[in-house]
Amino acid sequence: MSEQSSPEQSDSEQSSPEQSGSGSTDAPATPAPAEPVARKRRPGKPKVDPVLSAAVELAHEALHEIAAPEQVGDHLGVSAEEDRLLTHRFAADKPGYRGWEWFVTVARAPRAKKVTVCEIGLLPGDQALIAPPWVPWLERMNDEEKQAHQAEQADSERS
Structure with missing residues (x-):
C-alpha cells in the first residue's frame, strides 16, 4: 500500500531530509517526546484529610482481617503521609507485643x-521491645x- 500525502502537507512534511537529499534540517523527522509533567509538591507537611481522618471505624474493622477484636486497642491517632x-x-x-501499634493506611x-x-x-511503637541488631554467629562465640x-x-579438612 503506498502512502499518499494530503494537499495540506508541505514538501518538508512529505519527506525527511534523508529521503529528499536536500540536507535541510529545518524540522525534525519525528516530534520530540513530551516531558513528563511533574507533580507539584507543597512545601512542609501534608495536611490531614478530614474524610480520611473520620474513617476510624473503617480502619478498626479492617484490622479484624489480621487480628482478633480483643487484640485491637484504643485509637492512638492519625498521621498524614x-x-x-x-x-x-x-x-x-x-500478648508478647507490649508497646507495639496496629496501623491502617487509608x-x-x-x-x-x-x-x-x-x-x-x-x-x-516508641515503647516497644525489639530485638537487638543481629550479630553473626562467629562473632558471638566465646x-x-x-x-x-x-x-x-581441621577434622573436616583432613577427611
Whole structure:
C-alpha cells in the first residue's frame, strides 16, 4: 500500500531530509517526546484529610482481617503521609507485643468521598521491645566455642 500525502502537507512534511537529499534540517523527522509533567509538591507537611481522618471505624474493622477484636486497642491517632493518604494507629493488645501499634493506611481519590484501605499491619511503637541488631554467629562465640569450631574445621579438612 503506498502512502499518499494530503494537499495540506508541505514538501518538508512529505519527506525527511534523508529521503529528499536536500540536507535541510529545518524540522525534525519525528516530534520530540513530551516531558513528563511533574507533580507539584507543597512545601512542609501534608495536611490531614478530614474524610480520611473520620474513617476510624473503617480502619478498626479492617484490622479484624489480621487480628482478633480483643487484640485491637484504643485509637492512638492519625498521621498524614501524603495528600489524601493517612495512617490510623491503634494500641496492640497482643500478648508478647507490649508497646507495639496496629496501623491502617487509608486513601481516597481527588474529589471522592469513598475511603479505601491500602495497608494494615503491626509496627513497633516508641515503647516497644525489639530485638537487638543481629550479630553473626562467629562473632558471638566465646573462646571455648571458637576452639571447638576450629577443631571441627581441621577434622573436616583432613577427611
